[in-house]
Amino acid sequence: MIKKKEKKLTKIKYLYDNREYIILNKCPHCNLDIHPTLENTHHFENKNFHIHALSFVCPSCRKDYFVINHSEKLSNAQNQYILTIPEYTFRNETLIQNTSKKFQNLYTQSVQADLHGHDDLAFFGYIKSLEVLVKDIAIIEHPDSEDTVLFSSLIQCLEKFHSTNIHLFSKKLLEVLKNDYLHYQKGPEFSTFTELVKDCIEYFILYLELLQKTFSLNDKQSGNWK
Numbered sequence: 071m072i073k074k075k076e077k078k079l080t081k082i083k084y085l086y087d088n089r090e091y092i093i094l095n096k097c098p099h100c101n102l103d104i105h106p107t108l109e110n111t112h113h114f115e116n117k118n119f120h121i122h123a124l125s126f127v128c129p130s131c132r133k134d135y136f137v138i139n140h141s142e143k144l145s146n147a148q149n150q151y152i153l154t155i156p157e158y159t160f161r162n163e164t165l166i167q168n169t170s171k172k173f174q175n176l177y178t179q180s181v182q183a184d185l186h187g188h189d190d191l192a193f194f195g196y197i198k199s200l201e202v203l204v205k206d207i208a209i210i211e212h213p214d215s216e217d218t219v220l221f222s223s224l225i226q227c228l229e230k231f232h233s234t235n236i237h238l239f240s241k242k243l244l245e246v247l248k249n250d251y252l253h254y255q256k257g258p259e260f261s262t263f264t265e266l267v268k269d270c271i272e273y274f275i276l277y278l279e280l281l282q283k284t285f286s287l288n289d290k291q292s293g294n295w296k
């Protein structure tokens with residue numbers, strides 16, 4: 071059976087002592103969606119900034135981690151997320167483990183850029199991650215066409231090797247993928263483009279899972295498993 075869709079990694083608010091902190095919704099060790107237990111807080115400050123280091127323990131795997139926030143001191147500004155120690159990886163996420171190391175590398179870096187608010191790098195990182203994923207899948211399905219796949223652009227690869235999938239794409243997503251340069255003109259809609267590309271990556275990760283199940287089923291039918 072296909073694994074149930076895993077919840078996206080996202081920033082959430084954590085209320086403690088009448089103050090809102092920004093943390094991730096998943097444990098950086100076991101990747102489970104958790105509500106962590108705050109063990110300790112540490113604060114550092116100078117004339118301008120306030121640094122908040124929160125020490126959490128995961129209720130599931132019982133491992134400790136830190137989340138660092140900062141805020142400007144002289145205003146009532148909200149806390150901003152800086153980082154989680156250790157950094158979040160997809161080491162224990164089964165669906166991501168099905169993908170190539172090349173994809174995992176690029177995708178993890180894109181997610182880190184996204185979490186740190188480097189929106190431009192995140193957008194291009196996600197587009198390139200999608201390209202690697204789509205090409206990896208096309209090569210699994212069409213091993214004889216590896217050279218054609220590798221030398222095609224993302225959209226050429228989608229049109230030639232994923233024509234059934236591409237019919238499911240929204241008009242907006244196709245526009246973003248076909249004209250990633252033209253669409254890269256930051257406006258209020260920019261973040262929705264990034265979200266569309268992220269959804270598309272998730273779709274192909276699930277598709278890859280289905281494909282791998284189908285392959286192992288065929289192997290069993292043809293007796294290769296014996």
Ligand SMILES: [Zn+2]
Binds near residue numbers: 098101102
């Ligand atoms: Zn955990």
